[in-house]
Amino acid sequence: MDRPSTPAITISRQDGACSIALQGDWTALALAGCHEARGLRAQLHELTEAPQHAAWSLAGVNRLDHIGAQLIWQAWNGKMPANVALNDGQRRVFDRIASLRRDGWKKRMVDRFNPVTILGASLLSFFAQFAIGVTMLGQLTFDLLRFARAPHRGPWREISANVYNVGYKALGITALVGFLIGIVLSYLSANQLRTFGASTFIVNILGMAVIRELGPVLAAILIAGRSGSAITAQIGVMRVTEELDAMRVMGISHGFRLIMPRVIALAVAMPLLVAWTDMMALLGGMTAAQFQLGISYSFFLRQLPEAVPVANLWLGLGKGVVFGMLIALTACHFGLRIRPNTQSLGEGTTASVVTSITVVIIADAIFAILFKDVGL
Secondary structure (H helix, E strand, O other): OOOOOOOEEEEEEEOOEEEEEEEEEEOHHHHHOOOOHHHHHHHHHHHHHOOOOOEEEEEEEEEEOHHHHHHHHHHOOOOOOOOEEOOHHHHHHHHHHHHHHHHHHHHHHHHHHOHHHHHHHHHHHHHHHHHHHHHHHHHHHHHHHHHHHOHHHOOHHHHHHHHHHHOHHHHHHHHHHHHHHHHHHHHHHHHHHHHHOOHHHHHHHHHHHHHHHHHHHHHHHHHHHHHHHHHHHHHHHHHHOOHHHHHHHOOOOHHHHHHHHHHHHHHHHHHHHHHHHHHHHHHHHHHHHHHHOOOOHHHHHHHHHHHOOHHHHHHHHHHHHHHHHHHHHHHHHHHHHOOOOHHHHHHHHHHHHHHHHHHHHHHHHHHHHHOOOOOO
């Protein structure tokens, strides 16, 4: 390997004209082995004050890499001089530096100095993600029709595995959280009702709050944090290990084999988890009511059907189906968007959980408005 030649700068002035010529190798290796590297950088820094009409020549530069070109670019104040002599290879290096600098400058302007641009970029990103979500929903519709036409060729094993992972394995955490929420809600309600001598109305408060609102939302939030993140991580790992690309090469549909089984599994498991969470929350509420107000379990169970119309139960189960589908679609959407690196995997999983919970709460608000006169 040839020994790198020492980089050098020659400045000549004649009749008011300034000529700057660079010689040697302007590479990281040459600059690292140059004893005058610090003086060379100081000389380049002084050249930032050179007149605009100064003539630059890189004809004497034997080798040029990104490090050396970066130093020269700084001497040019981030703009190529009008009078410069360089070959095509050197010009490509500087063009690349110029493009990177422009992109970096735009990013800093968006992040620091222009809130209007930030808002616009956020809106464009939202509408782009919304369009992708609508496309995914349309593809899911076609996949469901394909599944209905030939159910014997459907991904039954994937569906059953996801029902097991999402439903059965979540029974413990949903039961514990539901039971504790029922106890807390009952204790808080009992203190207020006892003040007004309306202890028996605790059945109405617990039944309506748990069956109509708290049960579906609580189960959905738990599943979004537990199973939604798992779905995103699973698909993201498949992206990192290039399994998704292999499926595409083999002609296997991502929607039919990855998205549809998870949507169906969550649509089936979520109503059951909602009913399970309702039961455990009511059990916790009955236990607290027994100790706080002396209301027996039998009285609570006799009054519950009269206090809470059955329409509220069907509304809660219907919410479970919708919430499950929304969580599955959101988790799959963010899983497919993950880039093949570990940082993107973590960011995508976090964004999936936050977005899923937000979507669930928005959907619950829409349900509350649409069905405000149902079951009351």
